[in-house]
Amino acid sequence: MLKCVIIDDEQPARMLIAEYVKKVPFLELVGEFKSPIEAMTQFQKLQIDLIFLDIQMPGLTGLEFARTLNNKPHIILTTAYSEYALESYELDVDDYLMKPISFERFFKAVSKIVQKPNTPGTPTQPVVSDTSLIVKADGQTHRIFTKDILYIEGLKEYVTIHTAEKKIITLESLKKLTEELPADEFLRVHKSFIINQHKVSSHSNHDLTIGAKKIPIGSSYRDDVLKKLF
Incomplete structure (x- = not known):
């Protein structure tokens, strides 16, 4: 911060x-x-x-x-x-x-x-344990249990992590999170979205639904996503 x-x-x-x-x-x-x-x-x-x-x-x-x-x-x-x-x-x-x-x-x-080294607020690499994701946001360190994450939305240099109860905005990239999160649980479905596969209630060839949110499936991700969902 x-x-x-x-x-x-x-x-x-x-x-x-x-x-x-x-x-x-x-x-x-x-x-x-x-x-x-x-x-x-x-x-x-x-x-x-x-x-x-x-x-x-x-x-x-x-x-x-x-x-x-x-x-x-x-x-x-x-x-x-x-x-x-x-x-x-x-x-x-x-x-x-x-x-x-x-x-x-x-x-x-x-x-x-x-983004400069040794600058207060410089993002630290997120830490993923078997059950949780540790991120820094709003001057605090947050533990987010992976089972509670619905989806993660990227916007330029930062991401919004959505759970059923809250959303946390942190300076990070979707690419890093895709590499760090458990592959059997999370899936990159679009250039701007990572989703928790276990939270998907329905899908078509072009989008999927998590709760009340419709999330697009990117054309370059479609084949892989449709193979893994359900």
Whole structure:
């Protein structure tokens, strides 16, 4: 989990980034500040892994503030002005986002950070025992019994593990999970889905049903899936 703060003198910009942070399971917002000076009074109290830092601010600019930091956390600069790009790279920041910032571009920037070695929130390889899957999500370690998993749905860099009672979003790939989960229990049926074979109630040549969920069967997986189901 990356603990992050936003430093920007414009409230709409802070609100947008805060909204984006809430959508990403490996980010936790621990502070919002209107200026670097305001932020500095709180930095010792907060454990910060990542700063979303505006460049153009009155008093002390984002670039000037970044130069004052010892043991720098990860920094993603945000600005409406492209002329600062070269100077920002000299500061060895992680990324440079041009306003208005899209969620797709935001997610790409934070994903690059969390995939770096020794970064807080970097996904650890899931551990599979005979009966359970151990994953990290929302700053906690979860044990999910494999018998309770209905299906796993992939979305870019992370997956959603669905059980009858809850869903857990974790930074992982379907490919790794396919290799780690028991082959006699779980089956990749689509580029975006792994299913628990024992939870399938019905199927056709094109989809299958688990509970109230219809899951497509990908054309490249169809022959293997239809041989193994029922």
